[in-house]
Amino acid sequence: MPRIPIITPESDLDAEQKRVLEGLLGRRGGRIPGPYRFTLHAPAVTEYMHPFGELLRLRSTFSLRLSELAIIVTARMWDCDYVFQAHAPNGVTNGLPQSVVDALARNERPAFEKEDEEAIYDYLTELFEKHAISDATHARAKALFGVPGIVELTALSGYYGLVAMQLLAHEMPLPEGVKPPLTRRG
Numbered sequence: 526m527p528r529i530p531i532i533t534p535e536s537d538l539d540a541e542q543k544r545v546l547e548g549l550l551g552r553r554g555g556r557i558p559g560p561y562r563f564t565l566h567a568p569a570v571t572e573y574m575h576p577f578g579e580l581l582r583l584r585s586t587f588s589l590r591l592s593e594l595a596i597i598v599t600a601r602m603w604d605c606d607y608v609f610q611a612h613a614p615n616g617v618t619n620g621l622p623q624s625v626v627d628a629l630a631r632n633e634r635p636a637f638e639k640e641d642e643e644a645i646y647d648y649l650t651e652l653f654e655k656h657a658i659s660d661a662t663h664a665r666a667k668a669l670f671g672v673p674g675i676v677e678l679t680a681l682s683g684y685y686g687l688v689a690m691q692l693l694a695h696e697m698p699l700p701e702g703v704k705p706p707l708t709r710r711g
Contacts, residue, residue, distance in 0.1 A: 528695045532557065532565040541568045549575055559607055560691040574687070581681045586674055589619035592681060595645050599682045601629045602653040603689035606705040607697050613706065631708045644669050649682050 530536070534557070538546060545568040549561060552575070557565070564571040585592045593616030600608035613626045625642065628635035637643035648666045651658045658666075666675050691697075699705065 527563075527697060529563060529566060531562045531697070533562070538565070542566075544568070545572050548572075552579070559611070559697050560688045563691050563695045563697070578684055578688070581677065581684050585681070586677055587670075587681075590616060590621045591641060591645060593619060594621055594625070594642055595649060595678055595681050596685050597626065597629055598646055598649045599653075599685040600689060601632065601707065602649070603686060603693065604707055604710060605689035605693055606699055606707050607692045608685060608689050610699060610703055610706050630706050632710050641669055645678065648675070648678065652679070652682070 532538070532542075532546070534546065534550065536542075542565055546557070546565060549557060549565075549571065561571050561575065564574055582592060582596075587595070593612050596612045597609050597616060600606075600612065609630070613630075617623050617626060621642070622635075622638065625635040625637065635642075635646065637646065644662075644666045647662045648658060651662050663675070666678070670678065
């Protein structure tokens, strides 16, 4: 049960919320993605958050295979079932091996076949777990993706950390019929 009301197009909204919601619905094909169902309580947050998310996800220098990997690694680190279940299928559709998704869901290190996938996993995992990245891991990612790429990768993960925090803090339920995909840590 969510801790704050989930906003829908039928919610009783003030003028600012309605304005931001109309823009959001127009850009998202008439639907409100999960985190914005909460952030619309603070419409200015949504107004800045949504275009930033679009930039990082839809105009990324990374392929969908790699950006979705970064998103589900972030979801795994936050134990956010909602983000994980929303993005893992798109990763697989775009070439991410199901075995990688399954290992992440079990909180295990995947057996990577591609260096770029392993580099993203190592970069983000070190950042989340150690709050630092070793020189070797940073250099590897920089060699593969360039300086703009690692800046974008860090921003993408940070953005999805923000999404995960909104969903977790306010207890967004999973869509009906969806079972939690992540094995609990600890």
